[in-house]
Amino acid sequence: ESAVPEVPEISATPSLRALVMEDDDFLGHLMDDMFTVLGHDIDVVKDGDEALSLFQGSLNSGTPYGVVVLDVTIRGGRGGIETGRAMLELTPDVPIILMSGYHEADLNSTFQDNGFRAFLRKPFGLDALKSALQTGLT
Numbered sequence: 001e002s003a004v005p006e007v008p009e010i011s012a013t014p015s016l017r018a019l020v021m022e023d024d025d026f027l028g029h030l031m032d033d034m035f036t037v038l039g040h041d042i043d044v045v046k047d048g049d050e051a052l053s054l055f056q057g058s059l060n061s062g063t064p065y066g067v068v069v070l071d072v073t074i075r076g077g078r079g080g081i082e083t084g085r086a087m088l089e090l091t092p093d094v095p096i097i098l099m100s101g102y103h104e105a106d107l108n109s110t111f112q113d114n115g116f117r118a119f120l121r122k123p124f125g126l127d128a129l130k131s132a133l134q135t136g137l138t
Contacts, residue, residue, distance in 0.1 A: 019055060028044040
């Protein structure tokens with residue numbers, strides 16, 4: 001009798017729709033790959049205006065995003081904090097995770113005071129994303 005090896009559970013949560021704002025193309029594709037591996041649907045946008053447009057459209061269509069991940073610093077555009085605050089005004093309970101590759105010491109400790117659920121410091125891997133999703137969705 002042949003034993004079939006167990007495949008470890010890698011999904012952080014049941015499948016959900018995610019909106020990710022990342023202005024770096026490579027990192028946007030990487031986020032797409034990581035969310036796909038975790039079994040989630042994802043839309044990646046490059047700036048806050050596009051993120052807000054898709055977010056509002058999802059609310060209007062009755063299919064809101066289950067989680068939003070926003071890069072704090074967007075070159076030449078509205079960053080994650082400003083974009084996230086606008087989203088929270090529309091839907092106060094939307095889970096928003098901030099991410100940044102810059103050293104923003106006060107953000108790491110005070111993101112929750114602004115209504116955000118978790119913080120990811122770049123670079124991060126699949127396990128860190130999975131953990132942030134679990135933290136952000138509880």
